[in-house]
Amino acid sequence: MEKMIECKNVTFKYDNEEETEVKLALDFVTLDVKKGEFLVILGRNGSGKSTIAKHMNCLLIPTSGKVFVDNLDTSDEKNTWKIRNRAGMVFQNPDNQIVATIVEEDVAFGPENLGVDPLEIRKRVDECLKKVNMYSYKKHAPHLLSGGQKQRVAIAGVLAMKPACIIFDEATAMLDPSGRKEVMKTILDLNKNNNITIVLITHYMEEAVEADRIIVMDEGKVTLTGDPRTIFSNVDMMKKIGLDVPQMTELAYELKNSGLNIKSDILTINEMVDELCQLK
Amino acid sequence: MSIKIENLTYTYMKGTPFEKKALDNVSLKIEEGEFVALIGHTGSGKSTLIQHFNGLLKCDSGKIYIDGEDITIKKMNLNHIRKKVGLVFQYAEYQLFEETVEKDIAFGPRNLGLSDDEINDKVKKAMNIVGLEYEKFKDKSPFELSGGQKRRVAIAGVVAMGPKVLILDEPTAGLDPKGRDDILFQIRELHREFKLTIILVSHSMEDVAKVAGRIIVMDNGKFIIDGKPSQVFKEVDTLESVGLAVPQVTYLVKRLREKGFEISNEVFTIEQAKREILKNLSTKRKES
Amino acid sequence: MIKDITIGQYIPGDSFVHKLDPRVKILISLIYIINLFIVNNFTGYIFISIFTFLSIYISKIHFRYIYKGLKPIFILILITALLNIFMTSGSTVIFKWSFITVYKEGLILAAFMVVRLVFLIIGTSLLTLTTSPIELTDGIEKLLKPFTKLGLPAHELAMMMTIALRFIPTLMDETDKIMKAQTARGADFENGNLVKRAKNLIPILVPLFISSFRRADELAMAMEARCYRGGEGRTRMKILKLTSSDFAASVITVFLIVVSVSSRFVKI
Numbered sequence: 099m100e101k102m103i104e105c106k107n108v109t110f111k112y113d114n115e116e117e118t119e120v121k122l123a124l125d126f127v128t129l130d131v132k133k134g135e136f137l138v139i140l141g142r143n144g145s146g147k148s149t150i151a152k153h154m155n156c157l158l159i160p161t162s163g164k165v166f167v168d169n170l171d172t173s174d175e176k177n178t179w180k181i182r183n184r185a186g187m188v189f190q191n192p193d194n195q196i197v198a199t200i201v202e203e204d205v206a207f208g209p210e211n212l213g214v215d216p217l218e219i220r221k222r223v224d225e226c227l228k229k230v231n232m233y234s235y236k237k238h239a240p241h242l243l244s245g246g247q248k249q250r251v252a253i254a255g256v257l258a259m260k261p262a263c264i265i266f267d268e269a270t271a272m273l274d275p276s277g278r279k280e281v282m283k284t285i286l287d288l289n290k291n292n293n294i295t296i297v298l299i300t301h302y303m304e305e306a307v308e309a310d311r312i313i314v315m316d317e318g319k320v321t322l323t324g325d326p327r328t329i330f331s332n333v334d335m336m337k338k339i340g341l342d343v344p345q346m347t348e349l350a351y352e353l354k355n356s357g358l359n360i361k362s363d364i365l366t367i368n369e370m371v372d373e374l375c376q377l378k
Numbered sequence: 379m380s381i382k383i384e385n386l387t388y389t390y391m392k393g394t395p396f397e398k399k400a401l402d403n404v405s406l407k408i409e410e411g412e413f414v415a416l417i418g419h420t421g422s423g424k425s426t427l428i429q430h431f432n433g434l435l436k437c438d439s440g441k442i443y444i445d446g447e448d449i450t451i452k453k454m455n456l457n458h459i460r461k462k463v464g465l466v467f468q469y470a471e472y473q474l475f476e477e478t479v480e481k482d483i484a485f486g487p488r489n490l491g492l493s494d495d496e497i498n499d500k501v502k503k504a505m506n507i508v509g510l511e512y513e514k515f516k517d518k519s520p521f522e523l524s525g526g527q528k529r530r531v532a533i534a535g536v537v538a539m540g541p542k543v544l545i546l547d548e549p550t551a552g553l554d555p556k557g558r559d560d561i562l563f564q565i566r567e568l569h570r571e572f573k574l575t576i577i578l579v580s581h582s583m584e585d586v587a588k589v590a591g592r593i594i595v596m597d598n599g600k601f602i603i604d605g606k607p608s609q610v611f612k613e614v615d616t617l618e619s620v621g622l623a624v625p626q627v628t629y630l631v632k633r634l635r636e637k638g639f640e641i642s643n644e645v646f647t648i649e650q651a652k653r654e655i656l657k658n659l660s661t662k663r664k665e666s
Numbered sequence: 667m668i669k670d671i672t673i674g675q676y677i678p679g680d681s682f683v684h685k686l687d688p689r690v691k692i693l694i695s696l697i698y699i700i701n702l703f704i705v706n707n708f709t710g711y712i713f714i715s716i717f718t719f720l721s722i723y724i725s726k727i728h729f730r731y732i733y734k735g736l737k738p739i740f741i742l743i744l745i746t747a748l749l750n751i752f753m754t755s756g757s758t759v760i761f762k763w764s765f766i767t768v769y770k771e772g773l774i775l776a777a778f779m780v781v782r783l784v785f786l787i788i789g790t791s792l793l794t795l796t797t798s799p800i801e802l803t804d805g806i807e808k809l810l811k812p813f814t815k816l817g818l819p820a821h822e823l824a825m826m827m828t829i830a831l832r833f834i835p836t837l838m839d840e841t842d843k844i845m846k847a848q849t850a851r852g853a854d855f856e857n858g859n860l861v862k863r864a865k866n867l868i869p870i871l872v873p874l875f876i877s878s879f880r881r882a883d884e885l886a887m888a889m890e891a892r893c894y895r896g897g898e899g900r901t902r903m904k905i906l907k908l909t910s911s912d913f914a915a916s917v918i919t920v921f922l923i924v925v926s927v928s929s930r931f932v933k934i
Contacts, residue, residue, distance in 0.1 A: 142554040142555065142556055142557075143524070143525065143526070143553075143554045143557065144524075155891055157887055157890070157891065179893055179895070182890070182891055182892070182893050183893055186891065186892070187888075187891045189884065189887070189888055189891075191881075191884055193836055193881070194880075194881050194884035194885050194888065195884070195885065195888035196832065197828070197829060197832065197885070197888075197889060198800070198828060198832060199798075199799055199800050199828065199831050199832045200800065202903075203800060203903070203904075206902075206903040207889075207892055207894070208892040208893065209901075209903075210900050210901055210902055210903060211892060211893040211894045211895070211900060212893055213899045213900065213901050214901060215901065216901055216902060216903055216904075216905055219901065219903040220903055223903065239835070240832070241832075241835040241836050241839070244420065252888075255892065256892070259892065259893065271552050272551070272552055274419075274420045274581050275581050275582075275623070276419065276420070276621055277420075301554040301555060340554065340555060340556035341554075341555055341556075342555040344626070345584070345625065345626035345627055345648060346626060346630070348648055349627065349630075349648050349651055349652060349655075352648060352649075352652045353652055353655060353656065356652065356656055358655075358656065358659065367626060367629055367630050367633060370630055371630065371633045371634060371637065374634060374639070374655065374659075375637055377659060378639075378659070429846070432850055434846050434849060434850060457852050457854075460849075460850055460851070460852050461852070464850070465847075465850040467843065467846065467847045467850070470847065472840075472843070472844065472847075472873055472877055473844055473847040473848060473851075473869075473873055474873065475868065475869050475872035475873045475876075485848075485851055485852075485853075485869065486851040486852055489851060489852030489853055489854070490852055521876065535851060536850070536851065539851065539852065
């Protein structure tokens, strides 16, 4: 499987004149993102997950180590704009990424920056708004939209640049549950039906259960890698790091500790129901 | 020190084409010492409602009684209401402005006209309550703290005014799981140890299940369910119809009951689920 | 609510005036305003009035919106009129009472100033009422483009205006929220003398500034992530094209100018 993004022994230290202690935001991080996969990077605040995300589109350059996006070295300035085109990013604050005063103008912003032909821009804007289900809002003012709607407009704006990969930097953290659902639905659709590589940075485990693969980070290091089932069964480790596991997984863990002969890698209600029925 | 509202109605953007009834003839009584959670979809009216409890918004019609006093009469001095009813907004850390943590927390008490000694005392107490060590944090600039710490400074700023009722609008918004747990723990302490009446506005059913003694569900400016968590979470269909969900374990128990498990349907935490399931399975084993 | 005060309120519509190219509208407005101050006789102003009221009629904008724009400056108009009436000296005395003398020239000058002010407001209102903020920004950017050769950052100015316009409602919302949060902590923004009230603004201004800087930072990152690197090589989805309507409007305006200015020289 080809690699979309490669991080090799990346260390990073923020420029902070006041800090005298050498605290690395990223401490020799090595990870890969495969083409077409839905990868979730899970970790609590300060774990380094957002920092590594910003390395994936040249917003940050490693202090040491290398990051390659589609085989392009991020530390080479010549690659910056190509990389930002290949790997788009949706940020946490829905308001602070919308530039224009109407929705369709904002979605056009990306292609306009790339010098795309006006008629082609028009086509892309309409297509992308339809893909995120916001076409009927194309003439609306952004400040009147809900958080989930604003994020979908942001996604459309990134899509319009035809990226190979989209990175979501805690893009659901400021949304209410229905907004989060809307965005997750869009993300899954883009990954499954449009073959776009997705890197989702989050601390919500209900989003992580949908992933192909999860990478858990803590204190600037990669702590665990694996598929959701394997990762979440590590209930002790996850709690120690300060993360949640799905309620069903935690329940299975508690039941097992109380002596019940039950599988520990249960993720969904259905699985739990089936397991308990078997034990009846 | 109770809060009572009678037939409250409030309309947004009156007279414009965007006019919307945010609160539709609602009545409610909250007694001293309760821990009430207010749940509802965005736009259900919960943020609007709480702004009436300290006079930030004036209703179109209806009455509001704080500690027996009708605050809807004209010429009401609202500052002494704001002393009794503290309101912490969503993303409260955005209100910080002073040079030091101590000065910012002192802003509220200072506006109430307290003496320097009283203010100092209140600031120390408030910082202690939210878990910020006085000596360590008092001279720091609020802007060099972490997100979670900033939020605690903001909460301390309201607690320092000495309210009897504390209203918190989504205090866990945007925090990671540990951050959420920490804040919820602090709020529970405020209720248990410091005997404050708490009104918690939230989206998270899981959070609310852990701490609230009473849950009020709002939709379209009306109260649709009001009761203890065990009663409220039973109403799965009603909750779903207004875009809310119940905790995962509650769904689990519903499904198990459908499959013939004789299990209580008043389960909404993992602890309860564990107990019920173990009880059920061990009885089954005893039978067989 | 603060949100209700929209700066340069735009009323969407599809009248002839709405559909004109923004560049043409901006230029016509400028010429109109200059013309207002060149003309100095009643005949000229009659022509201008006909032009103005015809424009309002064609734009299908209800006169109450124009009136709304005039309301705030009633006082200014009144003061201007009074100053001109009482402070202009001339040859023909109309009225005299102790030390107050009103000359005919004063009355005429006052009338002209009032007319000029009123039409100035009407003209600019009509522009902003029929042209959306984006169109205005686009129009200004295109008009200033030739000056880029002289070093004027036309694109950057237009981008700044667009972003400012985009964030005005958002910042108003935020100000509202901050005010409410501080009021809940006992802050008082209504009472007290001027100095006290200015000091009381600090709890609003500081958080607002800080959050605005943070916003700017995040927005810049988001713009860079979408490959923004200035005006070089940028294309636009919406292209401004001049149509026959624009030529027609321009011709009519030129006609107005000619006629009203010539009224200065030709006594009718």
